[in-house]
Amino acid sequence: MKEILLLKDGEIVLKGLNRRSFEDVLKKNLKYALRSLGSFEITSAQSTIYVKPLSESIDLDEACDRVSRVFGIASFSRAAVCEKTIESVLETVPVYLEKELNAVKTFKVEAKRSDKRFPLKSPEICRETGGEILSKFPHLKVDVHNPELTVNVEIRDFGAYIHGEPHKGAGGIPVGTGGKAAILISGGIDSPVAAYMMAKRGIQLTAIHFASPPYTSRRAEDKVVRLLRKVSKYAGSMTMYTVPFTKIQEKIKEECPEELFTIIMRRLMMQISSKIAERNDCLALVTGESLGQVASQTIGALACTDDASDMLVFRPLIGMDKQEIIDISYRIDTYNISIEPYEDCCTVFTPKHPRTRPVLKYVKEAQEKPNFEPLVEEAVNNLKVTHISAEDE
Numbered sequence: 001m002k003e004i005l006l007l008k009d010g011e012i013v014l015k016g017l018n019r020r021s022f023e024d025v026l027k028k029n030l031k032y033a034l035r036s037l038g039s040f041e042i043t044s045a046q047s048t049i050y051v052k053p054l055s056e057s058i059d060l061d062e063a064c065d066r067v068s069r070v071f072g073i074a075s076f077s078r079a080a081v082c083e084k085t086i087e088s089v090l091e092t093v094p095v096y097l098e099k100e101l102n103a104v105k106t107f108k109v110e111a112k113r114s115d116k117r118f119p120l121k122s123p124e125i126c127r128e129t130g131g132e133i134l135s136k137f138p139h140l141k142v143d144v145h146n147p148e149l150t151v152n153v154e155i156r157d158f159g160a161y162i163h164g165e166p167h168k169g170a171g172g173i174p175v176g177t178g179g180k181a182a183i184l185i186s187g188g189i190d191s192p193v194a195a196y197m198m199a200k201r202g203i204q205l206t207a208i209h210f211a212s213p214p215y216t217s218r219r220a221e222d223k224v225v226r227l228l229r230k231v232s233k234y235a236g237s238m239t240m241y242t243v244p245f246t247k248i249q250e251k252i253k254e255e256c257p258e259e260l261f262t263i264i265m266r267r268l269m270m271q272i273s274s275k276i277a278e279r280n281d282c283l284a285l286v287t288g289e290s291l292g293q294v295a296s297q298t299i300g301a302l303a304c305t306d307d308a309s310d311m312l313v314f315r316p317l318i319g320m321d322k323q324e325i326i327d328i329s330y331r332i333d334t335y336n337i338s339i340e341p342y343e344d345c346c347t348v349f350t351p352k353h354p355r356t357r358p359v360l361k362y363v364k365e366a367q368e369k370p371n372f373e374p375l376v377e378e379a380v381n382n383l384k385v386t387h388i389s390a391e392d393e
């Protein structure tokens with residue numbers, strides 16, 4: 001039996017005149033997400049995107065899985081395609097939805113007829129289809145108010161489609177329609193979630209990771225690559241820049257007051273990141289900071305970090321509890337990687353008593369004396385570049 005995926009646009013429908021260009025990006029993203037599965041024809045009409053597999057051998061379970069992670073889609077259905085006659089509809093429904101119909105006790109039929117040339121009106125299609133189902137599945141009852149299963153029959157311009165309950169889409173807006181930003185990614189729980197949340201708002205991401213070998217290991221960096229591959233299932237492919245951070249951290253340790261180590265390190269991360277971001281046409285930085293979570297994330301510490309760069313900084317997790325962040329990390333499948341125990345550069349040289357209320361004036365003075373400029377330049381000019389794609393998982 002021929003099948004198709006019918007996707008409902010999400011927030012794109014609010015975009016008025018820009019809608020066409022949003023939809024074009026969404027179609028491009030879908031094509032990219034599905035490309036390794038085979039050829040698909042992707043078209044759109046009336047707030048619906050049609051994803052038609054061009055060969056019978058394509059794995060549609062996997063296609064649905066991938067589609068469920070593409071931002072910009074409110075819901076989607078996997079549907080049977082049949083001829084546009086009531087006979088064909090009545091023949092297809094009991095066969096295609098046999099498993100679903102056997103698993104419930106109540107159902108209703110909903111029909112949409114956007115092709116007005118079809119001789120039966122929607123209520124008649126419902127009646128005929130409902131009657132056919134009742135005759136083939138005698139255990140079932142119709143419940144129009146609270147059915148366990150809604151059987152959908154859609155008579156559209158290009159064909160007739162049969163499906164059960166639609167699946168929830170990823171929501172958000174298509175990646176690439178919201179400009180570019182650079183995510184500061186560690187191996188922790190928070191920053192991959194922050195990346196996911198900004199991608200959901202249409203942002204295309206570039207990733208920046210600070211590594212301090214030999215204090216941090218090759219495995220810590222590899223962990224970040226694996227995290228980003230998970231994120232790319234939603235955010236699309238991206239470039240990751242690894243910043244050699246060892247010399248800078250050693251200089252902080254040698255020349256700055258211990259209680260300010262972390263805050264100065266974070267300021268330097270922001271300075272370096274904004275340089276990399278600018279070179280990559282990014283208009284903002286993204287971090288996984290959450291207010292009050294650790295000493296470097298008090299309002300005072302964040303004010304000091306924020307001062308380090310003029311670039312706009314997004315902190316999508318700022319008002320979230322750790323558990324809420326963990327719930328999302330489970331859902332996007334990053335949690336189990338994040339908890340692997342490799343040291344991040346943030347945890348080397350951590351002061352015993354970090355300042356939770358640093359005063360910006362003193363922080364700036366402490367940072368000025370050692371003159372980090374040459375090391376910052378050196379770091380920015382010695383980035384390692386890694387291409388991240390979900391398919392390399």
Ligand code: ATP
Binds near residue numbers: 186345
């Ligand atoms: P995460 O779980 O994301 O590591 P965290 O709660 O451990 O966050 P910190 O270690 O203080 O908090 O880091 C705060 C933010 O700084 C991170 O969310 C991330 O955006 C950025 N960051 C921390 N370490 C690195 C790193 N090694 N490379 C790039 N960015 C980093």
Ligand code: MG
Binds near residue numbers: 187188
């Ligand atoms: Mg961390």
